[in-house]
Amino acid sequence: MGLVVQKYGGSSVADAEGIKRVARRIVDTRKAGHEVVVVVSAMGDTTDELIELAEQVTPIPSGREFDMLLTAGERISMALLAMAIKTLGFDAQSFTGSQAGVITDSTHNKARIIDVTPGRIRNALDEGNVAIVAGFQGVSQVSKDITTLGRGGSDTTAVALAAALGAEVCEIYTDVDGVFTADPRVVKKARKIDWIAFEDMLELASSGSKVLLDRCVEYARRYNIPIHVRSSFSGLPGTIVSNDNPNKPEGGEMEQAIISGVAHDTSEAKITVVGVPDKPGEAARIFRAIADAEVNIDMVVQNVSATSTGLTDITFTLPKTEGQKAIDALGRVKDGIGYESLRYDDAIGKISLVGAGMRSNPGVTATFFEALSEAGVNIELISTSEIRISVVTRAEDVPEAVRAVHTAFGLDSDSDEAVVYGGTGR
Amino acid sequence: MGLVVQKYGGSSVADAEGIKRVARRIVDTRKAGHEVVVVVSAMGDTTDELIELAEQVTPIPSGREFDMLLTAGERISMALLAMAIKTLGFDAQSFTGSQAGVITDSTHNKARIIDVTPGRIRNALDEGNVAIVAGFQGVSQVSKDITTLGRGGSDTTAVALAAALGAEVCEIYTDVDGVFTADPRVVKKARKIDWIAFEDMLELASSGSKVLLDRCVEYARRYNIPIHVRSSFSGLPGTIVSNDNPNKPEGGEMEQAIISGVAHDTSEAKITVVGVPDKPGEAARIFRAIADAEVNIDMVVQNVSATSTGLTDITFTLPKTEGQKAIDALGRVKDGIGYESLRYDDAIGKISLVGAGMRSNPGVTATFFEALSEAGVNIELISTSEIRISVVTRAEDVPEAVRAVHTAFGLDSDSDEAVVYGGTGR
Incomplete structure (x- = not known):
């Protein structure tokens, strides 16, 4: 022992x-x-x-x-x-x-x-x-x-x-009893996850799941220390976060996407820098100004510029609590960068789907957007990683959006089994 | 500075x-x-x-x-x-x-x-x-x-x-504003002391004055660090505790008793060990048993024994909180010592008069006892040091006794001056 x-x-x-x-x-x-x-x-x-x-x-x-x-x-x-x-x-x-x-x-x-x-x-x-x-x-x-x-x-x-x-x-x-497929306060049918890989937990944590913070998961991953998240009230087994699934199904890994859960976050705001000259170095100057003000940012999105004007918009999200600091920092460099204006919006929410093998399974992205569309949720920003898709919506749409996505991926606790997508998983 | x-x-x-x-x-x-x-x-x-x-x-x-x-x-x-x-x-x-x-x-x-x-x-x-x-x-x-x-x-x-x-x-x-000639809650006319010597403060502290504890005064005396006791509310000068009176009257020290104040303490109890064989080593065995139980004692009084029986009584005072521990410790050595019985009494109080030059001024002791007598206070134990006289009385007599002594020594704030006794003071 x-x-x-x-x-x-x-x-x-x-x-x-x-x-x-x-x-x-x-x-x-x-x-x-x-x-x-x-x-x-x-x-x-x-x-x-x-x-x-x-x-x-x-x-x-x-x-x-x-x-x-x-x-x-x-x-x-x-x-x-x-x-x-x-x-x-x-x-x-x-x-x-x-x-x-x-x-x-x-x-x-x-x-x-x-x-x-x-x-x-x-x-x-x-x-x-x-x-x-x-x-x-x-x-x-x-x-x-x-x-x-x-x-x-x-x-x-x-x-x-x-x-x-x-x-x-x-x-x-x-x-709480462990890490759930979504926040149980929003999704009544959320399920406890028995095991989740470090990487997926990291994405969930940085996407708004409050149970573990990314910093602690990052440390555990670096030193390969398994984490067991569990309730001090119930005594039941909780969620294992580790490299290897201790209860790996026989037959080894299957090549399929495994959806871990749906996270959401309404603590962020969105800043759009409007009319930035579309030439090298402009984005760097914007984000240097933000970094010098010690503001942490999350998603960054830049669309292709309208060729007629040679100007583009850069949008990023950040904690609401740092909004004023970022606006002030950008205001100070307005002349140096030459952008047109700033737009600040803190009535936004972020919904993220986290799971392995997502990028190589186009069906995942399609199902995700279909679910949001059917729920009548408008998407304002999109950002993806190897194992995560995040969208920004109006804050008031978040609960409905989370429930719709949770159901669409068969995560609800009364589903017979999770929806499985073929493809190259891990 | x-x-x-x-x-x-x-x-x-x-x-x-x-x-x-x-x-x-x-x-x-x-x-x-x-x-x-x-x-x-x-x-x-x-x-x-x-x-x-x-x-x-x-x-x-x-x-x-x-x-x-x-x-x-x-x-x-x-x-x-x-x-x-x-x-x-x-x-x-x-x-x-x-x-x-x-x-x-x-x-x-x-x-x-x-x-x-x-x-x-x-x-x-x-x-x-x-x-x-x-x-x-x-x-x-x-x-x-x-x-x-x-x-x-x-x-x-x-x-x-x-x-x-x-x-x-x-x-x-x-x-509070400093060290007083008596507890102002008991004696309305108590006066603030401007200066008091370490030794007198030590006696006041060990006699029940709560403003400074003897341990701290002892440390200050050893390293000759002047203490200034004062109020954090009023900002007025308080009481200086030191070796030398900074406001020493011109003409140097006068050979007279200087009464510092009257202290009282109702936190103690009294234990009498009745019928102790009056032979060498008996008292030592009693107080070794007490010390082994880590009980701190204060006054110790032993009267001359009645010659007819060869037995004596030993009385001591101690904090009420340690009474049970002392009784238990003495009970365990009863056979070894051979005393007759124990008497425990926690309805007592102690009144102490503290001042320099007391022992060489017989008038001080006489005035002290006369004041108690006129106030109708019965004395149960007496103990004296170079600069202190303490008596034990019934607890309910303490306030009246303190006021009587305070007045008798001219300490009341409306007295024109303190009563002065001639003799070899410091």
């Missing part, structure tokens, strides 16, 4: 009862003969309450101090969890990110892990302890200041420790 | 408004040209809330994890305070006890400071920062685990840093 890393999110440890329930689950894993490292988030709304306190004190919190403040949250949950485990008769010790050897760069509020030196964790395990580690935090390599890892930081902590300690699996416990 | 260490208690930083008020006070000190190190406690009821959470999770929290939990409280207040100072345009950095170099032994929940290595604090000051340090916490020398210093730990942190950094004064900010 090997080493298991388990990560519990804030909703799993929201109160004393939750902490005791999680402690029992950890002890069960320990009793099954595994060494256990637990990564824990702050309890329930603790982080939001700390952020609110900071807002009451200052309009612009210092990055260093904001990290010092927020890391108090995991300190509370991890100590309580260690106490609860000891009450069940098992040894446990809690460790801050710094004590656990999570070394980061110095970018406060969204630091990146640059090394993991889990010597104290290894010792604690060797002495028979369950090691409880604060998620979401580390210590900067140069200044030795406390840092936080930003969004999805606790999941990334868990995967990074799993990689550094050679764990056999990283279990991510959450308040 | 030298280095000033300021300590703010939980009531001074109870909410965002309090934190901003404290930040303004710190900035004022900085503007006056001082280097400033700030030691801060957890906000308001934070520590109590964390203790309650621990109680919900486990009946017997692990010492190591309990310390990890509680230290989250100062982490929150110190980060918020640093943010608030930066908002006022001054640089500030917060440090945990561990980062500040507060090295302790490994006794969780009541660790003792064994070294202070404030290199990071010194660097932060050199770079122009206000350094904010978490009170009440440190890191153990051997195991590098987080420890807490127990009761009065934040005051002790402040004094220890002041000593290690060579500060010119350690300011302890609290919610």
